[in-house]
Amino acid sequence: QQPVQSPQAVILREGEDAVINCSSSKALYSVHWYRQKHGEAPVFLMILLKGGEQKGHEKISASFNEKKQQSSLYLTASQLSYSGTYFCGTAYSGTYKYIFGTGTRLKVLA
Amino acid sequence: NAGVTQTPKFQVLKTGQSMTLQCAQDMNHNSMYWYRQDPGMGLRLIYYSASEGTTDKGEVPNGYNVSRLNKREFSLRLESAAPSQTSVYFCASSETDPNTGELFFGEGSRLTVL
Numbered sequence: 001q002q003p004v005q006s007p008q009a010v011i012l013r014e015g016e017d018a019v020i021n022c023s024s025s026k027a028l029y030s031v032h033w034y035r036q037k038h039g040e041a042p043v044f045l046m047i048l049l050k051g052g053e054q055k056g057h058e059k060i061s062a063s064f065n066e067k068k069q070q071s072s073l074y075l076t077a078s079q080l081s082y083s084g085t086y087f088c089g090t091a092y093s094g095t096y097k098y099i100f101g102t103g104t105r106l107k108v109l110a
Numbered sequence: 111n112a113g114v115t116q117t118p119k120f121q122v123l124k125t126g127q128s129m130t131l132q133c134a135q136d137m138n139h140n141s142m143y144w145y146r147q148d149p150g151m152g153l154r155l156i157y158y159s160a161s162e163g164t165t166d167k168g169e170v171p172n173g174y175n176v177s178r179l180n181k182r183e184f185s186l187r188l189e190s191a192a193p194s195q196t197s198v199y200f201c202a203s204s205e206t207d208p209n210t211g212e213l214f215f216g217e218g219s220r221l222t223v224l
Contacts, residue, residue: 002152002169030209041200041215042153049210087152091208096141096160098208099169100153 003101022088031071032089116216131186133201142184146197
């Protein structure tokens with residue numbers, strides 16, 4: 001069962017903020033976030049580990065609530081370059097079966 | 111640094127034909143993955159290999175076979191292609207347990223089945 005992301009799509013103006021949520025029906029050990037530009041491969045943004053350790057990228061931050069099995073990605077003061085599709089990803093505890101969330105399409109307008 | 115290399119980048123097949131997508135990584139990574147991405151959709155795991163000599167089914171394995179030829183190479187075979195297999199295929203690798211490390215992706219192989 002793949003993680004469910006919300007919203008499915010969002011349109012912003014430059015400088016506005018956005019939050020993307022990722023919710024799992026299974027316990028999570030860690031959550032990764034990726035961004036995919038049209039026609040390109042996904043690119044790693046950050047990882048959030050159980051216990052709170054976080055590795056970040058650019059001006060984007062994230063949170064991980066292990067009890068609620070949820071993660072949120074925060075994009076503040078969005079730039080045109082933030083446009084793309086965002087995916088959360090996880091390998092359920094004890095396996096290498098790495099799956100991605102349903103995706104969120106984000107478009108930033110000038 | 112080449113990273114993850116996929117071949118071919120583009121392929122057109124007729125229904126019923128077979129083909130193999132090749133993937134090689136030069137980062138000495140242990141685990142490797144094959145995903146498919148249909149137009150406007152997310153990434154779905156086809157097969158994965160936690161280490162050399164092991165392979166396991168992902169979310170959508172039907173119609174595919176894989177071979178982990180050695181630590182560097184992980185191939186995906188379509189034995190009898192169907193139009194429903196028209197998609198972009200991504201290979202990825204991870205140094206260790208994907209719970210703690212990122213996945214590195216190839217550029218993708220765009221397959222059309224007529």
